[in-house]
Amino acid sequence: xxxxxxxxxxxxxxxxxxxxxxxxxxCFFLLIFFAPFFFAGCAMQQHPVEKEKEVFHxxxxxxxxxxxxxxxxxxxxxxMQNWWIVSSFHPDDDSIKERINSLRKKCxxxxxxxxxxxxxxxxxxxxxxxxxEFLLTLTYDQDHDQALDYLExxxxxxVFKTHVVQHGDxxxxxxxxxxxxxxxxxxxxxxxxxxxxxxxxxxxxLQIPLLGDNFPGKGNFAQVMQDKDAMVLEPRRQKRKVxxxxxxxxxxxxxxxxxxxxxxxxxxxxxxxQKAKEYLEQxxxxxxxxxxxxxxxxxxxxxxxxxxxxVFLQQEADAHYRKGISxxxxxxxxxxxxxxxxxxRLSPNHLKARKDxxxxxxxKQKVERY
Amino acid sequence: xxxxxxxxxxxxxxxxAVQRGVYQGKVRSNExxxxxxxxxxxxxxxxxxxxxxxxxxxxxWVIADFxxxxxxxxxxxxxxxxxxxxxxxxxxxxxxxxxxxLTYHNFSEAKENLMMVxxxxxxxxxxxxxxxxxxxxxxxxxxxxxxxxxxxxxxxxVITIDDGWQGVYTIAYPIxxxxxxxxxxxxxxxxxxxxxxxxxxxxVAELDNEGIxxxxxxxxxxxxxxxxxxxxxxxxxxxxxxxxxxxxxxxxEKLNKQVxxxxxxxxxxxxxxxAFLQRNGYRGAFTVxxxxxxxxxxxxxxxxxxxxxxxxxxxxxxxxxxxxxxxLN
Numbered sequence: 032x033x034x035x036x037x038x039x040x041x042x043x044x045x046x047x048x049x050x051x052x053x054x055x056x057x058c059f060f061l062l063i064f065f066a067p068f069f070f071a072g073c074a075m076q077q078h079p080v081e082k083e084k085e086v087f088h089x090x091x092x093x094x095x096x097x098x099x100x101x102x103x104x105x106x107x108x109x110x111m112q113n114w115w116i117v118s119s120f121h122p123d124d125d126s127i128k129e130r131i132n133s134l135r136k137k138c139x140x141x142x143x144x145x146x147x148x149x150x151x152x153x154x155x156x157x158x159x160x161x162x163x164e165f166l167l168t169l170t171y172d173q174d175h176d177q178a179l180d181y182l183e184x185x186x187x188x189x190v191f192k193t194h195v196v197q198h199g200d201x202x203x204x205x206x207x208x209x210x211x212x213x214x215x216x217x218x219x220x221x222x223x224x225x226x227x228x229x230x231x232x233x234x235x236x237l238q239i240p241l242l243g244d245n246f247p248g249k250g251n252f253a254q255v256m257q258d259k260d261a262m263v264l265e266p267r268r269q270k271r272k273v274x275x276x277x278x279x280x281x282x283x284x285x286x287x288x289x290x291x292x293x294x295x296x297x298x299x300x301x302x303x304x305q306k307a308k309e310y311l312e313q314x315x316x317x318x319x320x321x322x323x324x325x326x327x328x329x330x331x332x333x334x335x336x337x338x339x340x341x342v343f344l345q346q347e348a349d350a351h352y353r354k355g356i357s358x359x360x361x362x363x364x365x366x367x368x369x370x371x372x373x374x375x376r377l378s379p380n381h382l383k384a385r386k387d388x389x390x391x392x393x394x395k396q397k398v399e400r401y
Numbered sequence: 402x403x404x405x406x407x408x409x410x411x412x413x414x415x416x417x418a419v420q421r422g423v424y425q426g427k428v429r430s431n432e433x434x435x436x437x438x439x440x441x442x443x444x445x446x447x448x449x450x451x452x453x454x455x456x457x458x459x460x461x462w463v464i465a466d467f468x469x470x471x472x473x474x475x476x477x478x479x480x481x482x483x484x485x486x487x488x489x490x491x492x493x494x495x496x497x498x499x500x501x502x503l504t505y506h507n508f509s510e511a512k513e514n515l516m517m518v519x520x521x522x523x524x525x526x527x528x529x530x531x532x533x534x535x536x537x538x539x540x541x542x543x544x545x546x547x548x549x550x551x552x553x554x555x556x557x558x559v560i561t562i563d564d565g566w567q568g569v570y571t572i573a574y575p576i577x578x579x580x581x582x583x584x585x586x587x588x589x590x591x592x593x594x595x596x597x598x599x600x601x602x603x604x605v606a607e608l609d610n611e612g613i614x615x616x617x618x619x620x621x622x623x624x625x626x627x628x629x630x631x632x633x634x635x636x637x638x639x640x641x642x643x644x645x646x647x648x649x650x651x652x653x654e655k656l657n658k659q660v661x662x663x664x665x666x667x668x669x670x671x672x673x674x675x676a677f678l679q680r681n682g683y684r685g686a687f688t689v690x691x692x693x694x695x696x697x698x699x700x701x702x703x704x705x706x707x708x709x710x711x712x713x714x715x716x717x718x719x720x721x722x723x724x725x726x727x728x729l730n
Contacts, residue, residue: 087438089478106493116436116480162697166492167729169549173488179549187699190676217635221642222680238680243672247626294506294564295515297624297667298689298707305690331626 091120107138108171142172153181162186189241191222196235202227209239300326307336316343317377348378355387364395435484443475454481462536462554471534485552490696496726499693500543502559502705503720504664508568513710520572526708526717527580530558535721537582540614540662544684547703549696556723560584561687561705563618563664565592565600574608587618587664587687590651602655609656616662617683620648626669638673645677662686668705675701693722 098113111134118127149164161181168178194205202225206216220227222238231237307322320340326333355370368391374384437454447461450473455463465471467486468479491498505523506516513519518526530537536554543559545551560577562569565588577584586608588600595601600608609615623644628637645663652660661684665674668689678686678701685700692704706720 087440087478090438090480093478094480104493104495106495109487109493112486119436119438163729166497166697167494170488170492170494170729173492173549182697183548186697188672190672190679190701215634217638221638222676238676240676241672246671246673247628294622294667299515301668301689302691302707 087120091117102134106170107134107141108173110134111138138171142168142175142178145171146175146178149178149181153185158186188243190243191238192241194237194239196231196233196237198233200231200233202231205237205239296327300330304330304333311336311340314343316340316347320344344377348374348381348384351377352381352384352387355384355391359387359391364391364398367391368395435482436486437481437483439479439481441473441475441477441479445473445475447473450479450481454483465534466555487552489549489552490546491555491724492696494730495728496724497695498546498553498555498557499695499722499725500538500546500553500557500559501693501721501723502543502561502687502703504687504689504705504707505560505562505573506564506707507566508572510572515709515711517568517710518708518712519710520576522710522712523573524576525714527576527582529714529717530582530721531580535723537580537584539583540585540616543694544700547685547694547696547698547700556721558721558723561664562586564589564622565605565618567598567600569613570600570604570608574611574613577613578611583612583614585614585616585662587616587662588652589618589620589622589666590648591621593655606656609658615652615656615658615660616664617645617648617652617660618664619644619666620651622666624667624669625665625674626667626671641674642677645674645681645683649681664705665689670702691720693725695725 094113094116098110098117101107101110101113111131114127114131114134118124118131121127145164145167149161149168152158152161152164165178165181165186168175169182172178192209194209196205202216202219203213205219207213210218216227218240219225219237222240225231225235225237303322303325307319307326310316310319310322320337323333323337323340328334328337351370351373355367355374358364358367358370368388371384371388371391374381375388378384439450439454441450447464448458450464451461452458463486464473464479464481467482470477470479473479505518507518508520508523509517510520513522533556535556535558537560538553538557540559540561542551542553542557546553546557560582562573562584563586565586569586573584586605588605592599593602593605595604605615621644623640625641625644629640632640649660652658659682661682663678663683663686665686665688668687670686670688675686683701685703687703687705689707690702690704691706693706694704698704708717708720
């Protein structure tokens with residue numbers, strides 16, 4: 032309440048000019064006297080950051096160590112952030128500020144270089160290289176909007192393209208132009224609010240779906256329809272039988288399956304098919320075949336994949352067989368045996384390898400005996 | 402006169418006593434407003450510190466991740482970042498964060514089959530997440546991460562459940578509630594008929610109100626990549642559109658909720674389906690490819706890992722990859 036009097040009010044809130052201390056000449060003298068002392072006293076306080084330095088014994092060193100560690104690993108953005116923290120404990124240390132500035136410049140320069148490289152890869156159709164470069168851009172500048180735009184939008188497969196209506200265009204014309212089939216006009220009306228019977232307004236942008244490589248009926252829908260067995264989920268116990276089954280029986284069996292069991296089989300097919308494809312890309316043909324044999328033979332292109340994988344396996348087995356022959360002729364029995372064992376692992380029915388392996392083992396026993 | 406001296410002394414002492422930024426138990430750096438330096442006081446925990454400085458006890462992971470600690474004790478010196486720190490997706494030349502999305506289907510007291518996880522196993526799996534520092538996040542949080550807008554805990558994981566079987570309500574939900582874990586239930590609307598094995602709409606609404614986010618799994622659970630007998634392309638297009646539009650509308654009518662995420666039946670999709678999802682305002686959709694998701698994954702072909710009923714804890718752990726150490730250089 033005493034301090035309130037500084038605002039020139041007494042207890043009752045009324046102003047009393049003469050009571051205001053600064054008006055009194057004696058008080059004025061005292062004020063002049065106290066003022067330098069008052070401000071000097073406050074100014075002489077220990078700097079709060081200096082105080083922090085004293086209070087925190089571990090943090091400054093810990094974050095300096097982290098900053099150096101990040102720098103040594105090339106994580107310049109993280110290093111810079113840690114130097115900022117260190118700098119707060121040493122506000123007068125210009126060397127830290129210089130270091131931060133130098134790191135900032137390096138980050139900007141590297142972000143620029145990686146982005147340009149990414150664009151170059153993108154323009155040349157090298158998508159995974161472009162992705163790597165845009166990611167590297169973000170490691171130096173995480174707010175690089177253009178790099179982010181490429182990563183989020185441009186590097187993924189588009190599902191639409193835009194067709195701008197020309198004078199005199201009809202939906203049928205556009206279907207002919209975009210899908211090479213005027214009867215596919217329903218693909219245009221499904222995604223655009225246009226009346227197929229009315230004339231289109233020139234300049235209107237239309238969204239045209241891009242069916243892409245993964246579309247089940249791409250190119251020839253009727254071909255997919257011929258493969259109608261694929262629509263029925265074959266019971267798991269029938270999976271490994273490649274022989275033809277009457278579709279009607281399949282439908283009956285499928286109908287009898289509880290919903291969850293059907294789902295389980297369908298999901299397994301998807302998962303095993305994906306694994307098989309991955310193994311195929313890694314040229315792990317045997318593992319791929321093992322996975323494919325677990326999938327519904329009518330699922331997607333499983334039948335063709337099994338056939339081609341078996342061809343790959345045979346080719347690989349033949350290569351090992353020939354290597355075995357070379358080793359055998361060079362009288363290196365151990366290596367010849369290893370090669371032929373590999374042949375049988377890849378192709379258990381390889382008769383020549385089986386026979387030669389038996390002979391080589393017998394020969395080896397004889398050699399070891401004498 | 403005496404009053405003046407008294408006033409000046411008071412002002413002087415008060416002025417000197419107010420040290421900039423220093424107050425009980427913590428020292429704030431005014432020059433660097435994006436973090437606070439703290440000496441932990443007795444009784445304080447990561448959660449209480451998060452509540453005090455970040456206004457949200459659930460954000461304890463921010464303090465834990467930044468300081469690379471799992472707990473605090475009195476006297477510890479720590480920094481509490483007030484702004485996002487580091488790279489938003491832990492992206493560096495050494496690798497990047499990935500978020501696993503787990504998928505369940507049904508649950509049972511004891512009966513175990515591929516699509517049915519027992520109560521004990523589910524409890525064990527949720528406990529494992531808790532005991533090992535995983536943070537279960539919502540789909541909205543996942544999408545903020547995918548858009549590179551929001552930082553997630555280092556060990557973030559999403560829980561999803563497909564279809565709409567009764568076991569979700571009777572078994573999974575109480576366990577999720579016990580651990581305070583959010584989850585998403587993707588329903589295929591034809592299944593929500595309230596028979597002995599399936600949920601009814603009242604139960605679905607209750608789950609939605611209790612924090613289980615209801616999203617779309619189509620109308621009939623049709624495999625989008627299998628063409629029906631004698632189906633023309635035009636019929637197929639109409640069917641696909643119906644699967645999405647009708648189920649979206651049903652959920653809107655029953656729950657007064659606009660769904661924005663979809664789980665593809667059997668995880669199968671193609672460009673046409675994605676085009677319909679985009680036209681209907683969907684923010685993203687999920688396959689069942691057994692991978693975790695980096696932030697730059699296509700939002701309409703996100704990965705999910707199915708957790709089968711015959712999984713032991715080691716199988717479960719293999720689906721919790723939270724970092725890809727694929728070097729970028």
